[in-house]
Amino acid sequence: MKSRNPRFRKGYTQEKINEQYIKSIDEFNSEIEKIDNPQLIRRAKLVINYLLSSIPKPKELHNNSILRLHSNDNVVFKSVLNRVVNYNIVIYSPKEKEDIFITTDAPGYSVDKNKAFFDTKYIDDLYHFIPISSKLALGFHNPEFYESTNRISYQKVNSEEIFQLNYGSAVNRTANIYCSNENTLNEFINKVFPEK
């Protein structure tokens, strides 16, 4: 859910891509200067011109990473998966009947050991949270900080804890918050963002 989101694509900015490509091309150029065969130099310059005209767009790079992931060929995601697979899972559900989880247009977030929220963070990460329904949510807890004899456990959470978990979702949204109940959504927004 995290890597397919437009927020993830925003990480591939055209400026960063250009910068990276230009750096590689500059390195290539300095290698060409060492060649003394004019025919080879001409060919190498043609390659450079081609490379300059085909710098990929953020969409291409993002989709390419999803595609490589699908064909099990994405080293970065493999390392993330290998990490998360070892986390302890807690399934949260509300103690009170009237409490519900909200979600957003960018579901799921990370909390680090300083209790700060991030869209995604796998360094010093305490846990990752994602609601899966109005009444259920998953927590992926880093075993370095959360010892448990059970790899999967179930936990009832009170109204204040639900509010805190929902607060994390709300601040990590892109723009929209979603909820199954209009009153709950109104009350939540008024409580979290009273001046807006």
Next chain:
Amino acid sequence: MQYIKMENQHYVPKSYLKHFSVSDSEEIFATQFFEAGNKWSQPKKYHINSICFHGDFYNLDSRIADYHKLNIDVIERNAFWYEKHFIEDIVEKADKQLLSVQEIPDLAFFYSV
């Protein structure tokens, strides 16, 4: 060169959003924050088909698809396997406290990918 009719591709799966919808419907209450006005919109009901999508968001560039001999919509059709039954299954199993350790790799994939 492949041509394909433009399609709304959801970056938050409909099968996920369904579990936050008003009971027995595919409608959900939504509120949006407007940076310009520094205000939240009044919550409104939307069908889950009409939120969290962009046209052709995951389609490959046709030159790249042709080069690799892939359909341009290969990601939308095949990459997000968990949309089909998995989300439904884990919600049901979590509700009944029946999730097993064998499901952890798929849960990790669902969250991070």
